[in-house]
Amino acid sequence: MSIHDRAKSFCSSLLESITTPKSKNGPIVTLTYAQSLDSRISGRNGQQLALSCEESFIMTHRLRILHDGILVGIGTILNDNPRLTARLLGPDELESTISQPRPIILDSQLRFPLSSNVLKQSKMNGYKSPLIVTSYDHDSAKRKLLEQEGAVVVPIESNKNGQLSIAHLLSILSSPPFSICRLMVEGGAKVIKSFLKSNMVDLLIVTIAPTFVGVNGILAIDSNSTENQEPHHRFLYYKTPKQKNDDIIVPTQNVENSNINKRLPNNQIDSIQNNSSVNVDKSKPSINVTTSIIPKGCSPFVTMIIKWKTHGVPKNEKLEVRLNWFPSSRANSGPALWPGFPKIVLNRKKSIPTEIYMGKNQSLTFYVTIRSVHKISNQTVFNYVPIFAVKNPSFAC
Numbered sequence: 001m002s003i004h005d006r007a008k009s010f011c012s013s014l015l016e017s018i019t020t021p022k023s024k025n026g027p028i029v030t031l032t033y034a035q036s037l038d039s040r041i042s043g044r045n046g047q048q049l050a051l052s053c054e055e056s057f058i059m060t061h062r063l064r065i066l067h068d069g070i071l072v073g074i075g076t077i078l079n080d081n082p083r084l085t086a087r088l089l090g091p092d093e094l095e096s097t098i099s100q101p102r103p104i105i106l107d108s109q110l111r112f113p114l115s116s117n118v119l120k121q122s123k124m125n126g127y128k129s130p131l132i133v134t135s136y137d138h139d140s141a142k143r144k145l146l147e148q149e150g151a152v153v154v155p156i157e158s159n160k161n162g163q164l165s166i167a168h169l170l171s172i173l174s175s176p177p178f179s180i181c182r183l184m185v186e187g188g189a190k191v192i193k194s195f196l197k198s199n200m201v202d203l204l205i206v207t208i209a210p211t212f213v214g215v216n217g218i219l220a221i222d223s224n225s226t227e228n229q230e231p232h233h234r235f236l237y238y239k240t241p242k243q244k245n246d247d248i249i250v251p252t253q254n255v256e257n258s259n260i261n262k263r264l265p266n267n268q269i270d271s272i273q274n275n276s277s278v279n280v281d282k283s284k285p286s287i288n289v290t291t292s293i294i295p296k297g298c299s300p301f302v303t304m305i306i307k308w309k310t311h312g313v314p315k316n317e318k319l320e321v322r323l324n325w326f327p328s329s330r331a332n333s334g335p336a337l338w339p340g341f342p343k344i345v346l347n348r349k350k351s352i353p354t355e356i357y358m359g360k361n362q363s364l365t366f367y368v369t370i371r372s373v374h375k376i377s378n379q380t381v382f383n384y385v386p387i388f389a390v391k392n393p394s395f396a397c
C-alpha cells in the first residue's frame with residue numbers, strides 16, 4: 001500500500017463513524033493540529049514550525065479533501081500566510097482537479113491582507129473564494145476592497161468577550177449558500193481554545209512530533225482552553241493512535257456531540273463472557289449484546305446483571321448506568337428505543353440487576369451507557385466514564 005493509500009484509508013476510517021446528524025445545529029467539526037512533545041504548535045513569537053513529518057502532512061492534506069471548509073484564525077493568516085489546500089496527493093490526483101475546501105477565516109476587524117495566498121490562489125486557480133467571517137462592527141471600506149478582490153465577507157454575532165460566536169458561525173456555515181457539512185479547524189492557538197471551550201468539536205486529531213520547542217513556543221492548549229472540558233472524560237480514544245514515521249497521530253472523539261454517546265467505545269470493553277446466546281460485536285464502538293433468551297415458565301421477565309470495573313473515576317462521582325434495549329426485529333430500524341427504559345443511578349456499585357420484559361421467542365439488543373454524574377455550580381454535568389470493563393453479563397429467568 002502506498003503512503004497515499006494508507007492516508008486515504010486512515011482518514012476515511014476516522015470520519016466514517018461521524019456521519020449521522022447531531023442534535024447540534026452545524027457541521028461536523030474536526031479540530032486538528034500538530035504539536036511538540038511539550039504541547040507547542042509554533043516557536044518563539046509564533047514562528048511557524050514544520051512539526052509534522054512528511055507522512056503526517058500527507059494525512060493532513062488528505063483530511064483537508066474530506067472536509068468542505070478549513071478554518072483558521074486571522075492570527076494564522078498573518079503569521080503563516082497558509083494556502084490551506086490539499087496538495088500532497090497521490091500520483092493519480094491533481095491538486096487543481098480535486099474539489100478543494102473553502103478557506104474560512106475568523107477576522108472580526110478585517111485585518112485580512114489583500115496579498116494573502118488564500119485570496120491569490122482563488123483568483124489564479126479558480127478555487128473557492130475565501131470566506132472571511134467578521135463582526136457586525138467591521139470596517140466597511142475594507143470589506144468592499146476584500147469583496148472586490150473576490151473574498152466573501154460575512155458578519156456574525158460576537159460573544160460577550162468580543163470574539164466571534166462559534167455557535168452562530170456553525171449555524172451559518174451549515175446553511176446555504178455555504179452548506180458546509182464537515183469543517184476542519186486547523187488553529188491557531190486562540191481558535192483551538194475557542195472551539196474547545198464551545199464544546200462543538202466532534203473529532204480532535206492531534207499529531208505529536210517527537211521534539212521539544214521550549215517555553216517560548218505557543219502552547220496548543222492552556223488551562224483556560226479546557227475549562228468546559230473534563231480532562232479524560234469528554235474526549236475518548238476511538239481509533240488506535242497511529243505512528244506515522246516519526247509522529248504519532250492521536251484521534252479522539254467527543255462523546256457528548258456524537259452518536260457514540262449511546263455506545264461504549266470498543267477499547268473500553270475489557271471482556272464479556274457469557275453463554276453462547278450472547279453475541280458481542282467488538283467491531284463497533286459499543287457493547288451490543290444480543291440474546292435470544294426465551295422466558296421460561298410463567299415469568300415474562302429476564303434479569304440481566306452487568307458487572308464492570310472502573311479506572312480513574314474520582315471517588316466522589318456517582319455513576320449512572322443506563323440500559324436501553326429494543327427488539328431485534330427493529331434492530332435495523334435505527335436507534336429507536338423502547339420508551340421507559342430503566343435509569344439506574346448507583347453509587348459505585350459494581351453491578352446492576354435489572355428486569356426486562358420479553359415477549360416469547362423474542363430477542364433483544366441492549367445498549368449500555370455508563371456515565372459519571374457530578375454537580376458544578378448547581379448544574380449537573382455528565383461525563384462518560386473513560387475506562388471501564390463490562391464483565392460477565394449474565395442472563396437468568
Ligand SMILES: NC(=O)C1=CN([C@@H]2O[C@H](COP(=O)(O)OP(=O)(O)OC[C@H]3O[C@@H](n4cnc5c(N)ncnc54)[C@H](OP(=O)(O)O)[C@@H]3O)[C@@H](O)[C@H]2O)C=CC1
Nearest residue numbers: 033034042046073074075076108164187188189190191194
Ligand atoms: N502546528 C499547527 O498545527 C498550527 C500552528 N499554528 C500557529 O498558531 C499561531 C497563530 O495562533 P494565534 O496567534 O493564536 O492566532 P489564531 O490563528 O488562533 O487567530 C486568532 C485571532 O482570530 C480572531 N478571532 C475571531 N474570533 C475568534 C474566536 N471566536 N476565537 C479565536 N479567535 C478569534 C481574533 O482576532 P480578531 O480579534 O482580530 O478577530 C484572534 O486574535 C501561528 O504561530 C501559527 O504558526 C496555526 C495553525 C496550526
Ligand SMILES: Nc1nc(O)c(N)c(N[C@@H]2O[C@H](COP(=O)(O)O)[C@@H](O)[C@H]2O)n1
Nearest residue numbers: 034049050051052060080082083084085
Ligand atoms: N499538520 C500541520 N503540521 C505542522 O507541522 C504545521 N506547522 C501545520 N500548520 C498548519 O498548516 C498551515 C499551512 O498550510 P499550507 O501548507 O500553507 O497549506 C499553517 O498555517 C497551519 O494552519 N499543520
